[in-house]
Amino acid sequence: MAILQEISENLQKGYAPKVTELVKQALNNKLDPLQILNDGLINGMNIVGVKFRNNEIYVPEVLIAARAMYAGLNILRPILTQTGATYVGRVVIGTVKGDIHDIGKNLVKMMMEGAGFEVIDLGVDVSPEKFVDAVKNYKPDILGMSALLTTTMLNMKDTIEALKSENLRDKVVVMVGGAAVTESYAVEIGANGYARDSVSAVERAKELVLNYK
Amino acid sequence: MQVKNYQIEIDKYLVLKYLGYKDKVPKDILDEVGECVDESYGFIKPAICFDQLKFKFKDGILLPDESIIKVQYIVEVLKRSDYIVMAVMTLGKEIEDKISTFFARNDYMKGMIYDVIGNVGLEYMGKRFWQELAEVAKKDGIGITQSLNPGTGGWKDIKDQSIIFNNLNTSLIGVELTDAFMMKPMKSLSMVYGIGKAVKTSLVDHDCAECPLIDCPYRKEVAKCIN
Numbered sequence: 001m002a003i004l005q006e007i008s009e010n011l012q013k014g015y016a017p018k019v020t021e022l023v024k025q026a027l028n029n030k031l032d033p034l035q036i037l038n039d040g041l042i043n044g045m046n047i048v049g050v051k052f053r054n055n056e057i058y059v060p061e062v063l064i065a066a067r068a069m070y071a072g073l074n075i076l077r078p079i080l081t082q083t084g085a086t087y088v089g090r091v092v093i094g095t096v097k098g099d100i101h102d103i104g105k106n107l108v109k110m111m112m113e114g115a116g117f118e119v120i121d122l123g124v125d126v127s128p129e130k131f132v133d134a135v136k137n138y139k140p141d142i143l144g145m146s147a148l149l150t151t152t153m154l155n156m157k158d159t160i161e162a163l164k165s166e167n168l169r170d171k172v173v174v175m176v177g178g179a180a181v182t183e184s185y186a187v188e189i190g191a192n193g194y195a196r197d198s199v200s201a202v203e204r205a206k207e208l209v210l211n212y213k
Numbered sequence: 214m215q216v217k218n219y220q221i222e223i224d225k226y227l228v229l230k231y232l233g234y235k236d237k238v239p240k241d242i243l244d245e246v247g248e249c250v251d252e253s254y255g256f257i258k259p260a261i262c263f264d265q266l267k268f269k270f271k272d273g274i275l276l277p278d279e280s281i282i283k284v285q286y287i288v289e290v291l292k293r294s295d296y297i298v299m300a301v302m303t304l305g306k307e308i309e310d311k312i313s314t315f316f317a318r319n320d321y322m323k324g325m326i327y328d329v330i331g332n333v334g335l336e337y338m339g340k341r342f343w344q345e346l347a348e349v350a351k352k353d354g355i356g357i358t359q360s361l362n363p364g365t366g367g368w369k370d371i372k373d374q375s376i377i378f379n380n381l382n383t384s385l386i387g388v389e390l391t392d393a394f395m396m397k398p399m400k401s402l403s404m405v406y407g408i409g410k411a412v413k414t415s416l417v418d419h420d421c422a423e424c425p426l427i428d429c430p431y432r433k434e435v436a437k438c439i440n
Contacts, residue, residue: 014241058233060242063322070319098393103328106316125393149364151371152393 003029004039007072011044012051014064016071023072033079037116041072045114049199062199066110073113087118089141089209092134094122095178096145096159099152104178107198108144115202117142128155128162135168141209144201145191147178156181157189173208177201216385219259219302221337223250223330231329249326257331258305259338260386267296280376286367287405290358294407298346301383303401304334331400339402343418346406356412359420360404364394366424377403 147153186194195201315324364371
C-alpha cells in the first residue's frame with residue numbers, strides 16, 4: 001500500500017511531522033492500526049537498522065529516524081492498546097546494580113520499541129531483587145541487562161543466580177550487553193544472548209523470542 | 214586544596230566526530246548539533262578542585278593520609294615523581310538532568326547530542342588543566358605524566374576512586390562518589406598526575422594505550438614522550 005510505503009520512507013529520512021500527518025491520514029482511510037505499525041513504522045525502522053549495520057548511515061540518522069518513529073507511535077499506541085493488539089514480545093530492561101550509565105540501555109530500548117517489542121524500563125542501578133520482581137510481575141519474554149564496567153557487570157551473574165533461586169530462570173530469555181561485556185562472559189554466566197550494539201540486540205532478541213516461544 | 218571555575222569551549226566538529234561522522238554531515242544534523250552546543254553553554258557549569266600531595270614510595274604510592282596506590286602500572290608511572298596532583302572536575306548536574314529529560318521524552322537524538330557534548334566538554338577541561346600544569350612544570354624544568362584515572366586504562370581498580378575522594382573536598386564542586394565508586398554528577402572526571410625532575414612529559418594529556426576498548430570513538434593513543 002502506497003501510504004505505508006510513504007510512512008516507511010519518511011521515517012527513514014527522519015521527517016517526524018510528515019510521519020505524523022501520514023499516520024493520521026492512514027487511520028482516516030480506515031487502515032488497520034496494526035498494519036500501519038508493522039508495514040509503516042516497524043518496516044522503516046528495520047531498514048534503518050540494516051543501513052546502520054552496513055555503515056550506510058551513522059547514529060544520528062538512526063536517532064532522527066527514531067524521533068519520527070515515536071511521532072507515529074504516539075498516535076498509534078492508544079488505539080493499539082484499546083484494540084488489544086499484541087507486541088512481538090515483552091522486554092524488561094535495566095542497568096545493573098551499582099551502575100548508573102544508561103545511554104546504551106536507552107538505545108537498546110529505542111530500537112526494541114522500533115521493532116515492535118513492548119519495553120518496560122527499570123532504569124539504572126537495578127538490584128537482582130528488583131529484576132526478579134519485574135520478571136514475576138511483567139512475565140517478559142526477555143530480560144535485558146546492561147553494564148558499562150567490569151566491576152558492575154558481575155551483578156549480571158548475581159541476577160541470573162537470583163532468577164534460578166526463584167525458579168524463574170527457564171521462564172525468561174536473558175540478554176546482556178554493555179561496553180565491558182563480551183560474548184564469552186555472556187556464555188560464562190549462563191545468559192541466552194549477547195549483543196554488542198542496539199541494532200544487533202534487536203536482531204538477537206527476535207531470534208531468541210522465535211526460538212523460545 | 215584549590216577550587217576553580219572554568220570557561221570551556223565545545224568543538225561542534227568534535228561532537229560530530231564522536232557521533233560517528235567521518236566526513237560529510239547532513240545539514241539538518243549540523244544545524245541541530247550547532248544549536249545544542251550553543252544552548253549547552255547556558256547549563257554547563259565547569260568546576261575543578263585539586264591539590265598537590267607529597268608521597269613516599271613504600272609498597273606503592275604511600276600518601277599523607279596513609280592510603281596506598283598499589284596498582285603496579287600506576288606505581289611504575291608515578292614512582293619517579295617528586296609530588297602528585299589529584300583533581301576532580303565536573304560539568305555540573307544540569308547537563309545530566311538535561312540528558313535524562315530528553316531520553317525520558319524519547320528524544321534520543323537530543324539526549325545523545327548532549328551526552329556527547331558533555332564528553333567533549335570534559336575532554337576539553339581535562340586537556341586544558343593538564344596543559345596548565347605542564348606549562349608550570351616546563352618553566353620549572355620538570356616533567357608531568359599523562360592523566361591517570363581509576364577504573365580506566367592501566368588503572369584497573371576503580372575502588373581507588375576513594376583515595377582521590379578522601380584527599381579532596383569534592384562537595385565544594387558538588388561531586389560525590391557512589392557506593393560503586395562512580396561519580397555523581399556523571400559528567401565528572403577524577404585524575405592523578407605525577408610531576409617531577411625525573412618525569413618525562415607525556416605528549417598527550419591522556420593515553421588510551423592500556424585500554425582494551427580498541428573500537429572506542431574517544432580513543433587517543435600516543436605512547437611517546439617529549440623529553
